Amino acid sequence: MNIQVLGCSGGLSGDNKGGSTCIQLNHNILIDAGTGLNQLSLAQMHRVRHVFLTHSHMDHIAALPTFLSNQYGSEHLPVTVYAQPHTLEKLQNNIFNGDIWPELSSVTEGPEALLKFEEIHPGQSIELQGMEIKAFAVEHSVPTVGYSVKSQGRHFVFTADTIAGKQLTEQLNRLGHIDTLMLECSFPDELLPVAEKTKHMTPGLLQSALNSLEQQPTELWITHLKPSNEKALRETLQANPPHKNTVVL
Numbered sequence: 436m437n438i439q440v441l442g443c444s445g446g447l448s449g450d451n452k453g454g455s456t457c458i459q460l461n462h463n464i465l466i467d468a469g470t471g472l473n474q475l476s477l478a479q480m481h482r483v484r485h486v487f488l489t490h491s492h493m494d495h496i497a498a499l500p501t502f503l504s505n506q507y508g509s510e511h512l513p514v515t516v517y518a519q520p521h522t523l524e525k526l527q528n529n530i531f532n533g534d535i536w537p538e539l540s541s542v543t544e545g546p547e548a549l550l551k552f553e554e555i556h557p558g559q560s561i562e563l564q565g566m567e568i569k570a571f572a573v574e575h576s577v578p579t580v581g582y583s584v585k586s587q588g589r590h591f592v593f594t595a596d597t598i599a600g601k602q603l604t605e606q607l608n609r610l611g612h613i614d615t616l617m618l619e620c621s622f623p624d625e626l627l628p629v630a631e632k633t634k635h636m637t638p639g640l641l642q643s644a645l646n647s648l649e650q651q652p653t654e655l656w657i658t659h660l661k662p663s664n665e666k667a668l669r670e671t672l673q674a675n676p677p678h679k680n681t682v683v684l
């Protein structure tokens with residue numbers, strides 16, 4: 436399995452020029468559609484067939500409307516967008532509503548059928564090209580899922596936006612051994628009240644989440660640094676890496 440983190444900023448990039456959350460699995464699957472999606476060329480965008488969304492927040496869906504309009508002429512239509520019912524409802528009512536962007540999912544046949552919405556529920560697995568993609572619920576300010584991806588003996592887990600706590604610990608322990616765990620760290624410890632209010636991690640919360648696991652992952656990728664806090668967070672995480680194999684993306 437080839438994993439490319441196209442974007443992972445927790446906001447409008449700042450110094451992290453990659454953009455906001457978008458992860459590419461092999462050539463044709465994306466997790467989230469933040470502005471990092473813009474790293475793909477048009478030809479690469481045309482190869483994308485499946486998009487798995489974690490939640491409805493803008494930094495995870497910002498590029499979805501324009502990405503879909505770029506799909507005219509692609510040989511692989513429609514693109515299937517998987518998300519929880521809450522996320523799909525918010526997208527349909529607030530984005531693909533005929534005002535902000537066309538109601539793309541209403542066209543179901545012919546060359547203009549660009550988009551198919553598909554519900555996914557926590558606990559559900561989808562098999563695609565020998566890959567098992569399983570959604571699991573995490574604790575955030577809106578209904579959110581993380582994804583466990585197993586392929587060719589590798590287990591990659593993206594927990595999306597989440598705060599540390601019982602729910603995250605239970606879900607991760609249930610997933611067994613994880614090769615690459617991608618966890619967020621949005622705010623510094625000084626902003627713990629903001630992290631708690633917005634249901635995000637700080638370095639301290641991230642460490643407590645790791646400490647609560649029955650098995651440590653082989654490596655830890657840290658993501659979703661908020662641009663205003665990115666410099667301070669990088670310094671803190673570099674001085675005290677939460678795991679022996681830590682990569683701050």
Ligand SMILES: Nc1ncnc2c1ncn2[C@@H]1O[C@@H]2COP(=O)(O)O[C@H]2[C@H]1O
Pocket residue numbers: 445492494576596632633661
């Ligand atoms: N009162 C608030 N509640 C929730 N989010 C807020 C609030 N104030 C600012 N935010 C920001 O809005 C962002 C929405 O996306 P995130 O959850 O990634 O992170 C959130 C915070 O950075």
